[in-house]
Amino acid sequence: VQLVESGGGSVQAGGSLRLSCEASAYTHGSNYMGWFRQAPGKEREAVAVMSSAASRTWYVDSVKGRFTVSGDNLKNSVFLQMNSLNPEDTAMYYCAVGKAGVPWNAAQARGFMNRDFEYWGQGTQVTVS
Numbered sequence: 124v125q126l127v128e129s130g131g132g133s134v135q136a137g138g139s140l141r142l143s144c145e146a147s148a149y150t151h152g153s154n155y156m157g158w159f160r161q162a163p164g165k166e167r168e169a170v171a172v173m174s175s176a177a178s179r180t181w182y183v184d185s186v187k188g189r190f191t192v193s194g195d196n197l198k199n200s201v202f203l204q205m206n207s208l209n210p211e212d213t214a215m216y217y218c219a220v221g222k223a224g225v226p227w228n229a230a231q232a233r234g235f236m237n238r239d240f241e242y243w244g245q246g247t248q249v250t251v252s
Contacts, residue, residue, distance in 0.1 A: 144218030152223030
C-alpha cells in the first residue's frame with residue numbers, strides 16, 4: 124500500500140492549509156487512518172486520527188479546535204484541514220494507516236503511537252512563519 128500526501132506549503136501565521144492523502148489500495152483490517160508530524164529535533168507525534176467508519180476522531184491537545192480530520196472511504200483518502208496555523212505547527216506531516224487488527228480503543232488509550240500504524244506516506248512539509 125502506498126500513501127501519497129499533498130497540500131503542504133508555506134503560510135503566514137493565522138492562515139490555513141488542507142492536506143490530502145490517498146492510499147493506493149484498501150487496507151483490510153485497519154481500523155483508523157491519521158496524520159502525524161515531526162518537527163526538527165523532535166519525535167514524530169500523532170496529530171489527528173479518524174476511525175475507518177469516520178465515526179470517531181481524536182486530536183492531540185495542541186490542535187484541538189483548529190484542525191479537522193475527515194475522509195472518503197470510497198477513495199481510501201484522509202484529509203486534514205488546518206486553520207489558525209502558528210509557527211509551532213511547522214513540521215513534516217505524514218499520513219498513516221493503522222495496523223491491521225489493532226482496535227481503536229487500544230490505540231487511543233496509548234495516544235496513537237507510531238507502532239500502531241503500518242503504512243506511511245513520504246511526508247509533506249508545512250511551514251508557518
